[in-house]
Amino acid sequence: MAFITWCVTYVTMKTTLLLFCSLLCVATSQIDQDGVCTEPFPVVSNAEVSEEYRKPNYTDGSPLPFSCVLGYVPAGRIVYSCSKTKWARVRNGRCLPKPCELPEDMQYGSYDLVEGTDLVFGTVIKYTCDKGYQMMSQFDRRVCMLDGWSNSLPVCEVLTCELGETDSSVTMSRGNPANGEPVKYGETLHFTCAQDGMSIRGEKEVTCTSSGEWSAPFPKCEAITCARDEIHNSVQVRGLPTGNSPVAYGTKLHFSCNSNMALEGVQVVTCLKNGQWSSTFPKCVKLDKQCGPPPSVPFADIVGTSRQEYNDGDWVKFKCQSYYKLQDLRESTKCINGRWSNPITCLKPCTVTPEDMDKRNIAFKWPKPGLRYVEHGDRITFACKKDWRESLNVAFAQPCKDGRMNFPACY
Incomplete structure (x- = not known):
């Protein structure tokens, strides 16, 4: 009976001990679990957890430093800390794009930002040549990299126009390049004809444009000629070239009429440098027209008797009154084809x-x-x-x- 009582007492004590140990283990495990931080880590723009600080669990108070990713530089330290199973930020630094130095100046050109808003890592700039210049480099873009700008500085060269051939009668002056070298953008060639009696056909000035082309084709020189105006059948002319050949600059045509006709107009007409005649061609009119009384001349009197009718070719002489003087000493007027010629003027005292x-x-x-x-x-x-x-x-x-x-x- 005593043995049975002991056995019951022993078993009861052992069960109580096992139960106590189990409860103690559970409590200890819960306490350990409540003080640990794990992944996921906080998200920091352009930064990541430093490799040497990565581990499965972090005890309360453990630091978690961050490093900037490639192409970014720190502006202060970025550090989190484990605090009661949560990550708390203790250093408020940040990661900024790595800056690049100011790009070199480009002769005869400039650059613009095409990607990005500042000269920092990843920014892309594009170079453009000034008007009249062309890009000679393979690349016109540069990127801000870790070690500076990619590619080399592009090169712009002035556009040129090839010097074309000119007619032997054409002379280039003022701006004619030496040794047949190409003409640069903006330069102007001036053309003249080497011989008298020739005129420029085309533009007298031709400029090398921003497209590398001439502003106009090179001109040519051609002989100055005058058109054959209509010549009336009754007019006799001397000096016209044979056939239908053009009338060259400087040619003088002499006009005349038969004895029973009078020439109305100038007797000699010349082909001028502008390709025009010095005067319209004259006409021949019959000598059968009479003139009425001569025109009245202020401050002058007719010498002799005045008539109501005058034959073609008749002259009338005037004399200025006292103290009045004849202009150009012209004192007579002539009846020609029914009209009085050579108007008379007396100049006043x-x-x-x-x-x-x-x-x-x-x-x-x-x-x-x-x-x-x-x-x-x-x-x-x-x-x-x-x-x-x-x-x-x-x-x-x-x-x-x-x-x-x-x-x-x-x-």
């Missing part, structure tokens, strides 16, 4: 009165008693009256011009 001189404080430099009228073309010299000084605005020797004279003055 100038009036010089004492009143004109007194109000200007002047007098004749050499006394001219009774002088009142001065004929056209004559000159009078004035002088200041006593105690008056000359004005330098008007000369004191003044001519008469068709009734007008510019009087000087003294003050």
Whole structure:
């Protein structure tokens, strides 16, 4: 009986001990699990957990440093810490794109950002040549890499135009390149004809454009000619080339009429440098037209008796009145084909009165008693009256011009 009691007591104590141990293990395991941090790690832009700090579990208070990924540089430290199974940020640094130095200046060109907004890792720039220049490099783009800009600086060279052939009669002047070298963008060639009697057909100035082409084809020189205007059957002409050959520059044509006809127009017409005739071709008209009374000429009288009708070829002579003078000494007009030729003009004298001189404080430099009228073309010299000084605005020797004279003055 005593043995049975002992056995029951022993078994009961052992069961209680096992139960206590089990509870103690569970509690200890739960405590360990509550203080551990594991993956996933926090997400940090352009950064990752440093390789030497990677492990399955992190105890409470363990640090978790981050490193910037390739192409980025740290701006301060980035560190997290395990805090009660959660990751807490303790250092607030960040990762920024690695900057590149300012690209070198490109002669005759420039660059623009085509990818990115700043000169940092991954940014792409594109180079463009100035107007009139062309890209000679294989690559026109550069990328900001870890060790700086990729590719070498592109090269731009000025566009040129090939010097074409010109006719032997054409001369290039002012800008003609030496030794047949290509002409650069913006340069201009000037063309002239080497011989008289030739004219440029095309543009006189040709410029090398930004496309590497000439602004116009090279011109040529061709002989200056005048068109054969209509010649009336009654007109006789001398100097025309035979057949239908063009009339060359400088050619003079001489026109005439039969004895019973009169030439209306100029007798000699010349082919000018601009390819035009110096005058229209004349005509021949019959000499059977009469003229009426000669035209009235102011300040002139007909010499002799005036008639109501005049035959073709008749002359009428005029004489200017006192103090009036014939212009160009032309004193006669002729009846030609029913019309009067050579109009007559009498030029007016100038009036010089004492009143004109007194109000200007002047007098004749050499006394001219009774002088009142001065004929056209004559000159009078004035002088200041006593105690008056000359004005330098008007000369004191003044001519008469068709009734007008510019009087000087003294003050």
